[in-house]
Amino acid sequence: MTGRIRNPWVVVAAYNEAPVVGSVVSGIRRAGYAVVVVDDGSGDRTGDVASLAGAVVVRHPINLGQGAALQTGIDYALEQRADALVTFDADGQHSPAAIPALLAAIEQPGIDFALGSRFLTGATANLPMSRRLLLSAALWFTRANTGLPVTDTHNGLRAMTARGARAISLRQNRMAHASEILHQIAQSRLRFVEVPVNIEYSAYSLGKGQRITDALTILIDLFARRLYR
Amino acid sequence: MIAQLLLTALLTFVLVYAWSAHRTVPIIGLLASGAALAGLYFVWVQEHATALAALVGIGRGSDLIVYIWVVISLLIMLNLHLKLRLQLDMITRLARAVAIDRAKESQREAVPRRKRRPVVLGRKAEAPPIDSQAKK
Numbered sequence: 001m002t003g004r005i006r007n008p009w010v011v012v013a014a015y016n017e018a019p020v021v022g023s024v025v026s027g028i029r030r031a032g033y034a035v036v037v038v039d040d041g042s043g044d045r046t047g048d049v050a051s052l053a054g055a056v057v058v059r060h061p062i063n064l065g066q067g068a069a070l071q072t073g074i075d076y077a078l079e080q081r082a083d084a085l086v087t088f089d090a091d092g093q094h095s096p097a098a099i100p101a102l103l104a105a106i107e108q109p110g111i112d113f114a115l116g117s118r119f120l121t122g123a124t125a126n127l128p129m130s131r132r133l134l135l136s137a138a139l140w141f142t143r144a145n146t147g148l149p150v151t152d153t154h155n156g157l158r159a160m161t162a163r164g165a166r167a168i169s170l171r172q173n174r175m176a177h178a179s180e181i182l183h184q185i186a187q188s189r190l191r192f193v194e195v196p197v198n199i200e201y202s203a204y205s206l207g208k209g210q211r212i213t214d215a216l217t218i219l220i221d222l223f224a225r226r227l228y229r
Numbered sequence: 230m231i232a233q234l235l236l237t238a239l240l241t242f243v244l245v246y247a248w249s250a251h252r253t254v255p256i257i258g259l260l261a262s263g264a265a266l267a268g269l270y271f272v273w274v275q276e277h278a279t280a281l282a283a284l285v286g287i288g289r290g291s292d293l294i295v296y297i298w299v300v301i302s303l304l305i306m307l308n309l310h311l312k313l314r315l316q317l318d319m320i321t322r323l324a325r326a327v328a329i330d331r332a333k334e335s336q337r338e339a340v341p342r343r344k345r346r347p348v349v350l351g352r353k354a355e356a357p358p359i360d361s362q363a364k365k
Contacts, residue, residue: 039330058332060324072325076332173321228254228311 002106010099011073012037012055013066014090014178018044020204021090028088030094036076046090055097067177071170078165085165089156091225093205097196105195112164113185115150116157120196127201134215141219142179142188146186150194154178157197164190169228175214176221233272236294240268253315257308258260259329261301268297 010033014021021037028035035055039047040062041063051057058076060069070087077085084103088094098116107227118127118135135154142153156178167188172180185192242264251258271278271294278290287293 004321056332056336058328060328062320063323064324068321072328075325076329079329079333171318173317178307224311224314226314227307228258 003104005084005103005107007080008033008084008086008099008103009077009080009081010035010086010088011070011077012050012088012090013040013069013073014038014046014050015040015044015063015066015069016044016046017090018042018046018049020092022049022053023095023194024088024090024092025050027096028053028099031099033086033096033099034080034082035074036080037090038076038099039072040064040066040069061137063088065173065177065182067170068173068176070177074165074168074170082160082165084159085162086159088157089205091205093199093201094157095198095200098157098195099159101195102157103196106161106164108193110183110191111193112161112167112188112190114195115152115182115192116155116158116197117150117152117194118155118197118199119151120194121198127199130200138179138215138218145179145222146182146184148182148186148192150182152194153182155197155199156198157202159195164188172221172225174217174221176218176225179222180225209225234360237269238266240272243268254308256263257304257311260303264297264301264304268294268301269346271297278288281295 010028012024012028012035015038017024025035025037035050037047037050037055039050039055039057039059041060047059049055056076058072060072073087074085074214084106086102088096088098088099094116102114102116105111135152138153139150142148144148154175158181164185167190168181169182170177170180170184243261247258247261247265249258250261269282271290275290278293281288282288282290282293285293287296
């Protein structure tokens with residue numbers, strides 16, 4: 001936490017993550033960051049476990065989706081006068097060790113977003129071929145749709161300045177929010193950089209992750225969103 | 230003549246619906262207006278409906294009007310679907326406001342609790358100030 005960032009917050013969206021969210025929050029807290037966990041209407045003890053591990057817990061009364069939970073966490077962190085925000089997955093596939101590099105990237109003048117990329121280092125572990133193909137298709141679609149020369153999409157590890165966070169307003173409640181963020185970054189004309197990050201896929205995180213059929217839902221969500229105000 | 234009047238009434242209703250939908254879902258408003266106006270035209274100028282039907286390979290002009298009605302129904306279904314999404318947007322904003330308010334409330338409640346925590350061992354805890362008791 002050097003330089004101009006004084007009050008960074010880590011935003012974790014969690015739904016039924018009680019088995020892992022405690023260790024995720026503990027890791028972030030040990031690294032010295034404030035954490036807000038948005039419990040997205042979980043049926044298990046996700047919120048309680050996160051709270052015991054040291055997070056501020058914001059509980060959705062009903063399950064709304066990861067995009068909605070992230071926006072709630074962003075709104076809460078901004079109300080706490082966060083000057084930088086990091087979005088972080090609750091399933092344990094992200095490492096708190098990546099946070100300083102992301103924050104350092106947005107400390108550069110004129111940079112408002114640091115997007116984690118799994119494919120800049122090639123060090124991401126245990127990424128199955130089906131997931132790699134799905135991400136390649138998503139990447140092609142995102143590049144065509146937003147014009148942003150990104151190397152990774154649907155990576156939940158990213159950092160943004162408070163100005164960047166105020167420039168985005170997620171209305172995609174579910175998984176399409178990852179494409180929506182990139183679309184809004186492109187529209188805001190704020191600058192971004194990509195930062196290499198390692199993602200450690202485990203059986204647990206792969207079980208919770210997106211499937212090929214989810215890609216169709218994402219496309220429908222993105223198309224439908226363009227039809228109304 | 231009765232069928233013409235009935236269809237005219239229904240298509241006029243669709244026009245009003247399209248006008249109201251235009252504010253929230255412009256594309257639906259535009260398409261439904263176009264379909265309803267085309268329907269009204271063909272209901273009253275049937276020879277043109279028959280000519281167009283023959284041109285595009287539909288048997289009769291009346292079939293064309295039925296097809297237009299099907300298209301309008303599909304557009305209305307799409308509009309309902311989009312309205313459900315708008316409702317979900319509003320529910321999301323409401324749930325978010327409730328969630329953040331509750332979190333801030335529990336944070337506020339946690340602060341006085343932390344302040345009361347230091348108690349010297351072996352000594353009876355002092356009663357909290359009257360004003361904080363009153364709040365409870």
